[in-house]
Amino acid sequence: MPRIEPRSFLRFIVDEWPLIEAIYERTQTGPLRAQTLFDLADMSKTPNVMQRLIDMGVVVQLPHSPSFEMGDFVQDIIADLKKEHTLGLALEIRVYLEDLNRHTRQIVAALEEKDLEKLHRHAVALDSRIKTILRHLHNNTAAVDEIVLRAKTRRTYVPARQRYGEVLEAWESYVEPLREMVEPSGPFEALFERIERELAHATRKLAKLSGAIKERRIFDVLVYRLVQLRSQLKIHLTLTAERLLPLVREVRRNSAVARGATIALQRIRRDGFFVAPIPEWLPVQRKVAPNAVSAEEHIEAYVADISKFKPKPQRLITSGSLRAQSPRRIDPERVLGQLRDDLPVEDLLDWLIGNYDRTVDLDDLLDLYFMVRDQGKGLETVPDGRHWYETRTHRIEAPTLRVDRIGGRRKKR
Amino acid sequence: MKIELEDLPKLKELFQTLQSGYHLSNEDFGLYHELQDKEGYYEALFRELGYTLKADQRGYYYFLPEPQVAMNVTTRRMALLVFVLIEYLADEGMDPYTGIARGNFSMTQITSGLFSKHADILRDGGLDSPESIEKSILNNFVGLGFATVNGDELRFRPPVNRFLDVCLELGRARVTEENDSKTEAAGGAVTAEEPDGN
Numbered sequence: 001m002p003r004i005e006p007r008s009f010l011r012f013i014v015d016e017w018p019l020i021e022a023i024y025e026r027t028q029t030g031p032l033r034a035q036t037l038f039d040l041a042d043m044s045k046t047p048n049v050m051q052r053l054i055d056m057g058v059v060v061q062l063p064h065s066p067s068f069e070m071g072d073f074v075q076d077i078i079a080d081l082k083k084e085h086t087l088g089l090a091l092e093i094r095v096y097l098e099d100l101n102r103h104t105r106q107i108v109a110a111l112e113e114k115d116l117e118k119l120h121r122h123a124v125a126l127d128s129r130i131k132t133i134l135r136h137l138h139n140n141t142a143a144v145d146e147i148v149l150r151a152k153t154r155r156t157y158v159p160a161r162q163r164y165g166e167v168l169e170a171w172e173s174y175v176e177p178l179r180e181m182v183e184p185s186g187p188f189e190a191l192f193e194r195i196e197r198e199l200a201h202a203t204r205k206l207a208k209l210s211g212a213i214k215e216r217r218i219f220d221v222l223v224y225r226l227v228q229l230r231s232q233l234k235i236h237l238t239l240t241a242e243r244l245l246p247l248v249r250e251v252r253r254n255s256a257v258a259r260g261a262t263i264a265l266q267r268i269r270r271d272g273f274f275v276a277p278i279p280e281w282l283p284v285q286r287k288v289a290p291n292a293v294s295a296e297e298h299i300e301a302y303v304a305d306i307s308k309f310k311p312k313p314q315r316l317i318t319s320g321s322l323r324a325q326s327p328r329r330i331d332p333e334r335v336l337g338q339l340r341d342d343l344p345v346e347d348l349l350d351w352l353i354g355n356y357d358r359t360v361d362l363d364d365l366l367d368l369y370f371m372v373r374d375q376g377k378g379l380e381t382v383p384d385g386r387h388w389y390e391t392r393t394h395r396i397e398a399p400t401l402r403v404d405r406i407g408g409r410r411k412k413r
Numbered sequence: 414m415k416i417e418l419e420d421l422p423k424l425k426e427l428f429q430t431l432q433s434g435y436h437l438s439n440e441d442f443g444l445y446h447e448l449q450d451k452e453g454y455y456e457a458l459f460r461e462l463g464y465t466l467k468a469d470q471r472g473y474y475y476f477l478p479e480p481q482v483a484m485n486v487t488t489r490r491m492a493l494l495v496f497v498l499i500e501y502l503a504d505e506g507m508d509p510y511t512g513i514a515r516g517n518f519s520m521t522q523i524t525s526g527l528f529s530k531h532a533d534i535l536r537d538g539g540l541d542s543p544e545s546i547e548k549s550i551l552n553n554f555v556g557l558g559f560a561t562v563n564g565d566e567l568r569f570r571p572p573v574n575r576f577l578d579v580c581l582e583l584g585r586a587r588v589t590e591e592n593d594s595k596t597e598a599a600g601g602a603v604t605a606e607e608p609d610g611n
Binding site: 250253254255256257258259260261262263264265268269272273274276278279281282283284 | 434436475477478485486487488489491492493495496497499500503508509510511534537538539557559575576577579580581582583584585587
């Protein structure tokens with residue numbers, strides 16, 4: 001293609017902007033058929049505009065096809081002007097990077113064969129390929145910027161997963177695979193090192209070859225471009241990740257929160273409101289609940305605890321078992337001795353309650369009562385009707401007994 | 414560290430506020446900034462009194478619960494309301510985290526919406542009407558510094574992150590479990606880790 005004079009090119013772009021923009025829009029969906037291009041060319045009043053489009057490299061005919069597409073370089077310029085960059089694929093970069101290896105191998109072979117023409121051809125191709133990758137990286141950085149801008153300016157009531165759909169797509173299908181490719185232990189670090197080593201070797205060999213001055217200069221530039229490509233690739237990856245990551249995090253945080261709430265509610269449904277486990281660091285109030293049931297929430301907690309209470313099966317307590325657990329603390333002989341001292345006693349049970357109610361159970365108290373009534377132990381008892389008696393635990397009705405003798409003798413007064 | 418009590422004029426007010434379970438955030442202008450300015454002094458002083466002052470980088474202070482403190486009903490009810498609100502927002506196609514952390518709600522709409530969709534579980538937590546939900550929001554969330562209510566407008570304050578963190582923890586634990594099982598199924602193949610470092 002003949003060299004295009006930059007000023008003429010820019011003037012042509014400005015003058016024919018509506019036509020060029022229309023061609024750009026149409027080529028986004030695929031190659032243009034010749035007839036479509038002719039129809040579009042009718043928009044312009046410039047005579048012979050079709051030929052000018054081809055001469056300026058705006059459109060190029062596809063090999064072995066009547067169709068046209070927009071030149072890569074022009075597409076980049078239009079995309080820059082319109083701020084409409086399309087994010088390429090990580091795979092595309094991978095193919096280009098692998099292509100560098102192919103051209104380098106050809107250069108090494110050309111040097112072995114001392115074929116300067118082949119050497120020149122592949123050196124230029126390698127240089128061109130590196131520039132293509134740099135151009136793609138520039139385009140992709142701009143495309144990511146536009147994706148982030150679009151995501152941030154969309155209406156906020158649209159859910160993040162939908163609002164940031166393009167962001168997630170860019171992250172998952174571009175940034176992640178690219179990161180895996182170019183990370184220090186990845187395949188491309190080794191590839192770059194090999195290419196650099198082989199180019200350095202080729203440069204040394206070229207120095208010994210006479211008549212290869214032009215190629216030596218190209219090689220100097222190539223080594224520089226390769227270094228530039230390595231650093232640009234890392235800068236590009238850092239920039240795109242930094243711009244996309246906050247949005248990716250927001251989507252993932254929203255998803256994780258929704259998932260977590262569902263799990264928490266499932267647990268509450270399964271275990272109950274008062275039982276479902278909640279992290280120990282969560283309580284919002286520090287104070288330990290007081291023992292006294294004083295506030296509404298404590299009452300609720302208390303009621304909840306009661307509702308969860310499951311009684312353990314136990315044997316019923318009987319008088320005998322009670323006695324076994326709490327041995328009689330009063331010696332009957334001592335009681336009888338005291339009774340003798342207090343004779344006459346008008347009401348035996350009343351006397352027992354007065355002296356022993358605080359120290360023995362009702363069971364024991366009644367045992368003492370019946371022991372005096374049945375055995376007497378030398379005491380004389382007289383029935384005196386029935387009365388109600390109050391102990392510290394019970395209210396009981398029992399026959400009233402008066403005790404006024406010891407062994408048939410009245411106590412001396 | 415030498416602490417002059419005259420330099421801490423809001424000590425009593427701060428202590429009483431924090432001790433009641435209130436979470437101070439930047440909307441509690443005077444107290445929050447007093448605490449922020451002299452965080453080291455207050456932290457040391459409260460520690461001597463047996464309290465641990467927790468400063469969260471997202472902009473709030475509170476006293477850490479005592480170890481083995483009983484999970485009170487207030488906390489359970491607040492957690493339940495946040496969980497239900499998250500599920501409600503997610504079901505409505507909204508972003509639950511962003512919505513709660515940064516959005517505003519109409520109190521009337523949100524309480525009736527929550528009750529109409531999640532009445533059963535709310536009843537379990539003692540919230541048996543939209544009015545009781547509103548009462549709980551006012552008493553618990555507003556009363557403890559977790560939310561602001563202005564007319565019908567409800568807005569959560571940064572301390573609500575304490576409840577959102579519970580969900581994040583649970584949600585991420587589930588993702589980790591799923592990833593682990595996938596890794597096992599794939600014979601130990603490494604899976605990409607979650608990029609969120611929070």
